[in-house]
Amino acid sequence: MNATHKYDPHRKWEARTPPKPGEGGRTSAMIASLAAEGYETVSAPFGHALVGEAKKNDRIVGLTADLSKYTDLHIFAHAFPERFYQMGMAEQVMISAAAGMAREGFIPFATTYAVFASRRAYDFIAMAIAEEYLPVKIVCALPGLTTGYGPSHQATEDLAIFRGLPNLTIVDPCDAIDVMEAVPAITAHEGPVYMRLPRGKVPSVIRQHRPDYKFELGKAKLLRDGKDVLVIASGFMTMRALDAAVELEAQGISAAVLHCPTIKPLDTETILAEAGKGGRLVVTAENHTKVGGLGEAVASTLLTHGVTPAFRMIGLPDQFLDAGALPTLHDRYGISTAAMITQIRGWL
Amino acid sequence: MTIQAATATLSNMSLARRAWEIRRKAIRMGEVQGQGYVGQALGIADVLSVSYFHALAYRPDEPEWEGRDRFLLSIGHYAIALYSALIEAGILPEQELDTYGMDDSRLPMSGMAAYTPGMEITGGSLGQGLGIGVGMALGLKAKKNPAFVYNLMSDGELGEGSTWEAAMSAAHHKLDNLVCIVDFNDQQADGKSTDMLCSEPLGDKWASFGWHVQRVDGNDIAALVAAFDAARDLKEAKPRVIICDTIMCKGVPFLEQREITHFVRVEADEWQKALHVLDANRPE
Numbered sequence: 001m002n003a004t005h006k007y008d009p010h011r012k013w014e015a016r017t018p019p020k021p022g023e024g025g026r027t028s029a030m031i032a033s034l035a036a037e038g039y040e041t042v043s044a045p046f047g048h049a050l051v052g053e054a055k056k057n058d059r060i061v062g063l064t065a066d067l068s069k070y071t072d073l074h075i076f077a078h079a080f081p082e083r084f085y086q087m088g089m090a091e092q093v094m095i096s097a098a099a100g101m102a103r104e105g106f107i108p109f110a111t112t113y114a115v116f117a118s119r120r121a122y123d124f125i126a127m128a129i130a131e132e133y134l135p136v137k138i139v140c141a142l143p144g145l146t147t148g149y150g151p152s153h154q155a156t157e158d159l160a161i162f163r164g165l166p167n168l169t170i171v172d173p174c175d176a177i178d179v180m181e182a183v184p185a186i187t188a189h190e191g192p193v194y195m196r197l198p199r200g201k202v203p204s205v206i207r208q209h210r211p212d213y214k215f216e217l218g219k220a221k222l223l224r225d226g227k228d229v230l231v232i233a234s235g236f237m238t239m240r241a242l243d244a245a246v247e248l249e250a251q252g253i254s255a256a257v258l259h260c261p262t263i264k265p266l267d268t269e270t271i272l273a274e275a276g277k278g279g280r281l282v283v284t285a286e287n288h289t290k291v292g293g294l295g296e297a298v299a300s301t302l303l304t305h306g307v308t309p310a311f312r313m314i315g316l317p318d319q320f321l322d323a324g325a326l327p328t329l330h331d332r333y334g335i336s337t338a339a340m341i342t343q344i345r346g347w348l
Numbered sequence: 349m350t351i352q353a354a355t356a357t358l359s360n361m362s363l364a365r366r367a368w369e370i371r372r373k374a375i376r377m378g379e380v381q382g383q384g385y386v387g388q389a390l391g392i393a394d395v396l397s398v399s400y401f402h403a404l405a406y407r408p409d410e411p412e413w414e415g416r417d418r419f420l421l422s423i424g425h426y427a428i429a430l431y432s433a434l435i436e437a438g439i440l441p442e443q444e445l446d447t448y449g450m451d452d453s454r455l456p457m458s459g460m461a462a463y464t465p466g467m468e469i470t471g472g473s474l475g476q477g478l479g480i481g482v483g484m485a486l487g488l489k490a491k492k493n494p495a496f497v498y499n500l501m502s503d504g505e506l507g508e509g510s511t512w513e514a515a516m517s518a519a520h521h522k523l524d525n526l527v528c529i530v531d532f533n534d535q536q537a538d539g540k541s542t543d544m545l546c547s548e549p550l551g552d553k554w555a556s557f558g559w560h561v562q563r564v565d566g567n568d569i570a571a572l573v574a575a576f577d578a579a580r581d582l583k584e585a586k587p588r589v590i591i592c593d594t595i596m597c598k599g600v601p602f603l604e605q606r607e608i609t610h611f612v613r614v615e616a617d618e619w620q621k622a623l624h625v626l627d628a629n630r631p632e
Contacts, residue, residue, distance in 0.1 A: 013465050066544050088504075089504045089507035090508060092509055093509065150460055323463075325451055
């Protein structure tokens with residue numbers, strides 16, 4: 001956890017000693033992909049799923065703020081050019097316009113990066129969409145720590161921001177299957193939705209562990225059982241949890257994994273049932289600051305219902321994160337598979 | 349003209365040669381990463397040359413010297429270009445060039461104030477630089493500091509409402525110490541800027557917001573020098589904008605031809621090829 005740039009005037013411009021290229025140093029890339037995790041991948045699952053849904057539902061329209069290519073919405077734009085609206089680099093009016101189109105009977109899918117939707121367009125989402133319970137689906141790439149570009153692109157607090165907003169359903173899918181099955185589900189949902197988007201080449205993970213898995217809006221799913229620890233995870237941290245569970249099993253530790261892709265409303269029934277079984281350490285795992293995300297939502301649910309297992313959270317620290325290569329940063333901030341295993345072993 | 353504290357001590361290398369040096373450094377940094385916004389860097393090199401070797405007052409060994417002109421990089425992804433200029437200006441050591449984008453480097457791929465001497469603000473969430481520039485210009489006036497604020501922004505940022513809030517604010521407060529430079533290369537992430545959200549007639553828009561407007565060929569150094577001088581010397585109590593029409597990848601013709609130039613794909617062997625093209629055309 002060294003070399004952070006949590007603002008400290010005494011450390012400003014601090015001389016750093018990065019390795020040279022070819023000497024073990026890692027470089028950052030703008031758009032991160034989780035494709036290189038040993039799983040098969042699906043290309044642009046969101047774009048293709050939206051095209052499939054739009055063929056059946058002519059109320060669907062797509063809007064973007066100059067990021068169609070980076071949110072896979074360009075697939076939809078090519079299939080339905082007359083239903084695609086390029087709004088330019090103007091997130092606020094994109095959201096307001098999406099609200100306006102929803103008022104005229106359409107189901108707008110509006111895409112940008114998670115930082116811009118949550119930070120810049122928040123008031124517009126709150127008043128024009130959420131308060132009016134309009135069926136606008138806000139779908140955002142680069143959630144949490146999925147780019148090495150630094151705080152301007154790392155949406156480490158988007159769930160915290162949006163969880164406080166009444167009426168809004170929040171989805172944090174793990175993999176390509178989740179994304180493809182979430183598209184019809186959130187279309188059918190009558191209210192507004194914020195969905196975090198893995199884009200580009202997206203791994204297909206869960207069904208390789210659990211062939212009968214299906215995404216259901218509002219439902220948490222037990223992907224594997226185990227007697228020592230219960231990991232409750234969302235987003236790509238479910239993939240990390242599954243990988244960690246396999247490794248832990250080889251080390252004699254039995255880990256259950258509960259995938260919780262709908263952050264709000266939370267599937268409290270399943271969470272209480274699993275966490276209430278007793279005898280297991282409960283660990284939440286999220287690609288998000290530990291402030292205000294899945295971990296605190298689960299903790300609040302457990303305490304409110306008098307369920308009090310040993311409880312720990314895996315997530316990002318409460319600080320602005322470094323720029324750098326994603327593998328480096330995931331290790332540094334404790335959300336790589338290896339870091340997850342180390343933490344869980346330390347807690348048992 | 350105003351104080352030239354830094355330039356007086358530098359060699360009298362031509363501005364064209366400085367721009368060439370900036371381009372060359374940007375290509376070398378791009379090679380470190382195997383990628384980067386080199387298209388923007390090559391396009392804006394002439395503007396940065398005129399900024400750092402003609403217009404701006406600064407002290408290379410004292411980046412926070414109170415008398416300096418403030419140069420804000422609203423477009424964080426242009427950091428590769430500004431690092432090149434800062435190295436060329438002696439504010440950053442040249443040996444750090446090889447660390448561009450590496451873990452724990454002082455030169456991250458998107459510019460941040462806490463990382464890099466000479467980087468005045470953390471840009472990258474586009475549409476914020478001009479508003480910060482308004483505040484710095486107000487602050488300088490309150491301190492009776494005669495320094496200027498230069499904000500470099502992209503044509504894509506013209507889409508953000510915050511840009512026009514700042515534009516209206518600057519004119520309202522008669523900020524004659526604020527110069528906004530718009531890099532109009534007509535490219536943004538999804539395609540041509542004018543196809544995404546058309547900002548034309550751009551000069552008329554700024555003028556109607558109360559700004560002094562110049563529009564120049566941003567790859568013509570003589571035109572840029574004249575425009576920067578005029579912006580500085582103007583006596584009217586209004587903010588100044590210089591709209592610079594630039595060509596992405598300027599100076600490396602085989603890259604200029606490439607179709608999608610917002611994030612230029614450069615093959616591994618093409619970095620050296622690009623350097624050779626530049627080297628064959630080195631100005632004096």
